[in-house]
Amino acid sequence: MLFRARETARQKAPVHPEPSQVTLRLTTGEVAVTLKRNARARRYTLRVRAATRDVVLTMPERGSLREALDFARRHVGWIEVRLARLPEVVAFVEGAVIPVxxxxxxxxxxxxxxxxxxxxxEEEPVLHVAGNVAHVPRRVADFLKREARRDLVEASHRHARALGVSISRVTLRDTASRWGSCSANGALSYSWRLILAPAFVLDYLAAHEVAHRREMNHGPRFWALVDRLFPERHAAERWLKKHGAELHRYGTGE
Structure with a gap:
C-alpha cells in the first residue's frame, strides 16, 4: 500500500510543460527562438528564418532544454551575423518602393x-493611396491582397479547365514556409505575397497546385502535368529559389 501511495503522489506532482519558444539576448537586442524536437535529429542545430526573422533550434528527442539553450548562447555571434544579412524590412509607408x-x-x-x-x-510606376496617412499601410496591404486574389483565382480556374478538374475554393494566407497548398477536396491556398513576384511566378504556383488535383504527390506524373500546364516551370523555380525569401520583407506585420 505504501508503494502505491508513493506512486500516486509522484504521478500527481505538477509537470511543467516545455516551452515552445524562448527569448535569446543578443548584443543588438533580443530574438525569438522556436524550440522543436525531432526524433531523427542527432545533434542540436540552429536555423535563421528569413520570413519571420527569428531562429529555430532543433533538438534531439532525448536532448535537454538546458543543453539546447547553452548551445544557442554559444552561437550568438553566428545568429547575429545571419540576422544582419537579412534584407531590410520595407514597410507600406509613403515613399517606400514595393514590387507589384x-x-x-x-x-x-x-x-x-x-x-x-x-x-x-508617368516617369515611374506609382501606387497612389488616398485618405488619412495612418491608413496607408492597411490600404496598401488590402490592395495587394485583392490583386493577389484576382490573379490567383483566374489562374487557378484557367489551369483547372485545361486539366479538366474542379476546385472548391481559393483562400489566401501569409504563410512563411510554403507558397501554396491543395487539399483532397480541391481547396487551394496561396500566399498573398505572390502578387509581389513577377506574373509568371504566380502563374506557375497556380499550375503547381492545380496539378495536385490529379496527383497528390511530387512524382513523375505530377511534374509531367505541371510541365503541360506551365512549360517554363524551371525558370519560375529558379526565381523563387533566388528571390522568394525577399518577398517576406515587405509590409511585415501589416
Whole structure:
C-alpha cells in the first residue's frame, strides 16, 4: 500500500510543460527562438528564418532544454551575423518602393484624393493611396491582397479547365514556409505575397497546385502535368529559389 501511495503522489506532482519558444539576448537586442524536437535529429542545430526573422533550434528527442539553450548562447555571434544579412524590412509607408507583379512601385500618399489605392505614374510606376496617412499601410496591404486574389483565382480556374478538374475554393494566407497548398477536396491556398513576384511566378504556383488535383504527390506524373500546364516551370523555380525569401520583407506585420 505504501508503494502505491508513493506512486500516486509522484504521478500527481505538477509537470511543467516545455516551452515552445524562448527569448535569446543578443548584443543588438533580443530574438525569438522556436524550440522543436525531432526524433531523427542527432545533434542540436540552429536555423535563421528569413520570413519571420527569428531562429529555430532543433533538438534531439532525448536532448535537454538546458543543453539546447547553452548551445544557442554559444552561437550568438553566428545568429547575429545571419540576422544582419537579412534584407531590410520595407514597410507600406509613403515613399517606400514595393514590387507589384515584379515591377517596383513607389507609394505616394494622396490625402486630398477620393478612393483607396490605384496605380499610375508617368516617369515611374506609382501606387497612389488616398485618405488619412495612418491608413496607408492597411490600404496598401488590402490592395495587394485583392490583386493577389484576382490573379490567383483566374489562374487557378484557367489551369483547372485545361486539366479538366474542379476546385472548391481559393483562400489566401501569409504563410512563411510554403507558397501554396491543395487539399483532397480541391481547396487551394496561396500566399498573398505572390502578387509581389513577377506574373509568371504566380502563374506557375497556380499550375503547381492545380496539378495536385490529379496527383497528390511530387512524382513523375505530377511534374509531367505541371510541365503541360506551365512549360517554363524551371525558370519560375529558379526565381523563387533566388528571390522568394525577399518577398517576406515587405509590409511585415501589416
Amino acid at each position: 507583379r515584379g515591377v517596383p512601385h513607389r507609394i505616394v500618399h494622396r490625402p486630398e484624393a477620393r478612393g483607396t489605392v490605384w496605380t499610375g505614374g
